[in-house]
Amino acid sequence: MSKRSIAGQTALVTGAAKRIGRAICLALAGEGVNIVVHYRRSESEAAELLDELTSEGVSAWAVRADFEKPDEYETLIQRAIDAAGSLDILVNNASIFPPDTLDNVTFDSLKTNIEVNAWVPFVLSRDFAKLAGKGKIINLIDSRVTDADWNHVGYILSKHVLAALTDMTAIAYAPDIAVNAIAPGLILPPPGKDQSYIERLADTVPLKRHGDPRDIAEAAVFLAKSKFLTGEVIYVDGGRHLKEYRNG
C-alpha cells in the first residue's frame, strides 16, 4: 500500500445518488474507498449506484435524510457509522439552488438555503468530529463566492456561510480533522436547463470550456489523500473566479 493510499477508508457523501455526488462516489471507490451514499428522494438512483460501487469491489450502504428535517439529519452521522462501522471522510455535497433576486428573496427562502446548504453541513461536520474523531471533511461551495450570483441570492449567501464555516471548522477540528472546500464553476446545467445553457456560458470562462463532474471528483480524491492541507479552497472552474461577471 502506497503512503498516500486511502484504500479501505470509508466516506459519507451527501446528495450522492446523481450528478456531481455520484461522480465523487465513483472516483473515491476507484481508490478503494467504501462509500455511504446519502440520498433524500433519489432512492432508485441510490440503489443503482450501490450496485455500481460494489461491482468496483468496495462496500457500499445507503442512508436517507431530508436536510429540512432535524430529526433526520441530526442522526445521519450515527446511522452512517452504524451501517459502515466507521467513517474517515465526509463530503458535504447535497445542496439546493432555488432562483431568487435581491428584489424578491424572502427570509423564509434564505432560512431554507442556509439550513440545507450550510447548517446541515456544519451539524454533520460537528457530529463527524465527535463520533469519527479524525479524518477529512470536504465542503462543496461555489466559485461565485468570489463575486455574486444575482439570480440565486439565498443560495450564494448560504455558500458564503459554508465557506466561512470551512475556515472556522478547519481551525476548531485541527489537528485530527482537515477541512477543505471545492468551489465548482460551470459543471452541469441546473434543473430545468439543458446542456446548451452551460455551452453558452462556457465562453465567459477563461479556459473557454465548462467542466465535468469528474473534474470535481478528481479534486475530492486529491483532498481526501492530502496530508498537509486544511482551510483551503480549490476552485475547479476554468479560472472563472478570476473574472468579474454578473450574469449568474
Ligand SMILES: NC(=O)c1ccc[n+]([C@@H]2O[C@H](COP(=O)([O-])OP(=O)(O)OC[C@H]3O[C@@H](n4cnc5c(N)ncnc54)[C@H](OP(=O)(O)O)[C@@H]3O)[C@@H](O)[C@H]2O)c1
Ligand atoms: N452543478 C454545478 O455546475 C455546480 C456549480 C457550482 C457549485 N456546485 C455545487 O456542487 C454540489 C453538487 O452539485 P450538483 O449540481 O450535482 O447538485 P444537485 O444535483 O443540485 O443536488 C445534489 C443532491 O442534493 C440533494 N438534496 C437537495 N435538497 C436536499 C434536502 N432537503 N435534503 C437532503 N438532500 C437534498 C438531492 O438529493 P436527492 O436527489 O436524493 O433528493 C440532490 O440529488 C452542490 O453543493 C452545488 O451547490 C455545483
